[in-house]
Amino acid sequence: MQHLNTLVRLIREQAPLTARAAALCRLCATRPGAGRSLYLGWQGRTYEPLGGGQLPPGHGDPLQASDDALHAALASQARLSLVELARLPCWLAGRLKRAGMQEGLALSLSLGSGQDGLLLIEGGAEAAAWLDWTGELLSGLLSLAGGALPTAPLLSADPLPALLLDEQARPLEANEALRGLLAEGVADDALSLLPGNHAHLVRASLERGRSIIDVPSEANGRHFLWSFIPEPGQRRVLARCREATAQLRDAREAARARRLYRLITENTTDLISRHTLDGVFLDASPASWTLLGYWPEELRGQPLQPLVHPQDLEQVAERSRDALIQDGYLTQTYRLRHRDGHYLWFETASRAIRETYTGAVVEVVSVSRDITARVRAEENRRRLAEVVEANTDLVLFVDPAGRLTYLNPAARVALNLPEGQTLPGLATLLDDELRQHLQREGWSGAQRQGAWYAEGRLCPCGDRPSLPVSLVLLAHRAAGDERYYSLVARDMTERELRDAEHRRHQDELAHTARLVTLGELASGIAHEINQPLAAVVNYAGASQRYLQMLGSNPDAAQRVAQGLARITEHANHASEVIRRLRAFLRKGQRRMQALDLGELARESLRLCTWEAGQAKVTIEQALADNLPPVYADRVLLEQVLLNLLRNAIDANRERHAGEPSRIVIGSMAQPGGWLAVRVEDDGPGATPEALERMFTPFYTSKPEGLGLGLSMSRGIVEGFGGTLEAHPVEGGGLRLECRLPAAGSQGQRHEKD
Structure with a gap:
């Protein structure tokens, strides 16, 4: 059907004869059983192929070639079989024989007025069913096509999709561009592409005798603009369209961009403003009220200079003008005065708008951002950096992998790391005990609690001795959720x-x-x-x-x-x-060693047994067996226990005055890895005031005492990581309790020699 429509269109459009011949041959080639198809035009003596086909020359002298016998036979008989044609004394018979065309039909057929032609169709037994009526069908069809109303002169040559409509808005003919558009699947037919009121538009165009242009339509998401051009003499209208999808999309995008620009301008927290080159406000966004306390209407026509801080005025007034003229853009930081009188820091990016032909700066567009908080934060960081640099404590920055990234001057001097030397890993600067402690508890403790505290020794580079330090490991979290650490260490050499x-x-x-x-x-x-x-x-x-x-x-x-x-x-x-x-x-x-607390208590008892006997004081023992050892100096701890026993004997002697009395010394384990030794007397006891002052140096209740025994004893016990406390006993008397950490427990603090 497509080839038939093409042939009819070419005839109505009065296309060249070769184009019509080629279309006719393509139509015949689509029939079942058809072989080659050739259309030949009468050239006065012979038939010659038109539309692309070729035939070999016939027998004899070409100058004597003649197809007059065939032309005469076709004048009386419109169709011949190829077998009949081969018997005629004509030049074409020899040519067909040499071309191998032996079966088929020769049909006298004119594709144009005054022009005789011959259609040759090769076909065997399969084509016999339709070859008999093909001639009559094609003759009638071509006759109808030739007698139909001709199309508009420029319809076929129009590069834009076009459609010829009659006065009832019915389609008469479409050009190739429109058919190509339909072939893309935009619409099912040509009428679907037209505007919905195309019938009214056709009538209006014919009645008024003028064109109607740019009528929009939409099909399958694509947009078209139609023009209806009347042809009053023929009572028909030529409808031409151009696709406007991109144009409408660009227009919508432009409108959307304008709306977006307006929304950004009106709602951004930055101040967007236009100025003359001398700094006079031409316009400003509403953010001027939030940032400076002025509405845009108040700023228009006002110079910028009165709002600039006096120390920044030279930079803003003079340097900005030269930079904008020369480079066309400028970014600067300065202070502007708020309506309330205080100054704010702003960072302004400005761009010059130039006149197209002369290049002169006609205005300046600026975007200003309030950076007061950032400037203050940077100032605080600068001050903090100065404090870190001047700090006598050792400050080290450590990355998550344990590599040092920064050392302050005090740390470089203490660790013997001159400026420019490659920084070692943190682990190489710690002694074994501190390194293991940090690996076991430090990193996790700092991450969990934010800070981790410890004491240990740092090992400087070179041959320098190790440093006793008290250190704090701080864990920080960067903006990207990455961990990093700071180590602050205080040199404890003087304290040691x-x-x-x-x-x-x-x-x-x-x-x-x-x-x-x-x-x-x-x-x-x-x-x-x-x-x-x-x-x-x-x-x-x-x-x-x-x-x-x-x-x-x-x-x-x-x-x-x-x-x-x-x-x-x-x-x-x-x-x-x-x-x-x-x-x-x-x-x-001092010689620190693991001691059996019960054995040490019994040794102390032997030294004061005779004194207790003279005072008629009985010492009862309640010492537990199989207690874990304590880590202390034997002599000092024995001195503490002896001091507690003698104080208890004196307290009993004071109260009982030679009468029999008793003292109880006992030991036991307590929760948390602690061991306790208690000495409980039967003396007069102590008032609350005396209990508070009992361990104060030079405080004593004895007439001949110096008041140093209990104070010194508490200092010794605390040096071993323990405590010494006094508690009243119900019914009179006093109980002195010495608590010490068991060797290897978490509460133990090793004292270094």
Whole structure:
């Protein structure tokens, strides 16, 4: 059907004969069983192919070629079979034979007025069914097409889609551009592309005798603008269209952009303004009220300079003009005065708008942003950076991988890292204990709580000795949720020296106190030594007597041996007493070791047993077995326990005045890894005021006391990481409790020598 429509259109449009011939051959080639199709035009003596087909030359001299016999036969008979044509004495018969066309139909057919033509259709038995009536059908069809109303002269040549309509708005003919548009699937037919009121438009165009242009229509999402051009003589209208999809889209985008620009201008928090080159306001966005306290109407026609801070006026007034003229753009930071009188920092990006032909600056468009908060934050950061740089503490910045990224000058000096030297990893600057502590608890603790505190030692580069430090690890979170850390370390060398000096003084004082205590225990010590010495003398005398009776008494030798054994036993006892006294009086550096608290309490009891007996005081023991050890100095801790026992004996002596009384010393384990030793007396007790001042240096209730025993004892215990407290006992008396961390517990604090 498409080829048939094309042939009819070409005939109505009076297209060239070759184009009509080619369309006719394409139409015939679509029939079932059809072979080659050729259309030949009469050239006065011979038939020659038109529309692209070719035939070989016939037999004989071409100059003598003639198809007159065939032309005459077709004048009386409109159709011949190719077999019949081959019997005629004509030039074409030889040509067809040489071309191999033996079966088919030869049809006399004119494609134009005054022009004879011949259609050759090759076909075998399959084509016989339709070849018989093809000639009559084509003749009638071409006759109708030739007699139909001709199309508009420029319809076929119009590059825009066009449609010829009659006065009833019915389509007469469409050009190739319109058919191509329909082939794209834009619409089902041509009428669907027309505006909905196209019938009224056709009548109006014919009645008024003038064109109607740019009538919009839409089909399948595409937009068209139609023009209706009347042809009053023929009572028909040529409808032409052009696609306006892109144009309408651009127009909508432009309108949307204008609305968006207006919305941005009216709602942005930045100040958008237009100025002359000299700084006079031409216009401003409503943000001027929020930022400066002025409405746009108040700023129009006003100069900018009175609002600029005096220190920034030269930069804004002079440098900006030169930069805009030369470069066309400028970004600057300055202060503007608010209507209330205070100044705000602004960052302004300006661009010059030039005259098209001369290039002169006609106005300036500026976008100003309030950066007061940012400037203040930068100033705070600058001040903070100066503080960090000048800080005598060591400040180190650490990334999540544990690499150092920054050290302040104090840290570089302390760690022997000159400027420009590659920074090592943090782990190389920590001693083993601190490094393990940081790895085990530090990073996680800082992330969880924001800060982690510890004490340890830093190892500077080179041969410098390690530094004792108290450090804080701070965890920070960047804007991208990335972790980073700061390490602030304080050099504790001076404190360590002071602590060592304090311990030395404390040890001196404790040694003096031990000497005083030894003097006070002199009677008991003499008794402790005299007893074994007297026993040694007695056993020595008895042994001498038994030696004289060796000949007469058979048991004499055995008695002598027993006496010597007892002499050895009592001599060792006296030696042990002297050893304990020498250990108690020992003077030197502290030696921290794991101690059995029960054993140490019993050693202290032996030193004051004689004194307790003289005061008729019974010491009851409630010492638990199998307690974990404590980590302390034996002599100092024994001195503390002895001091507590002697104070309890004095308290009982004061209250009971020679009457029998008792003291209880006990030990036990407490929750949290603590061990406690309690000494509970039966004395007069203490008032609340006395309890508060009991551990104050030089406070005492004894007429001959110095008031240093309990104060010194508390200092010793706290040095071991423990506590020493006093509590009243119901019914009178006082209980002194010494609490120490068990060795290896979390509460333990190791004291470094």
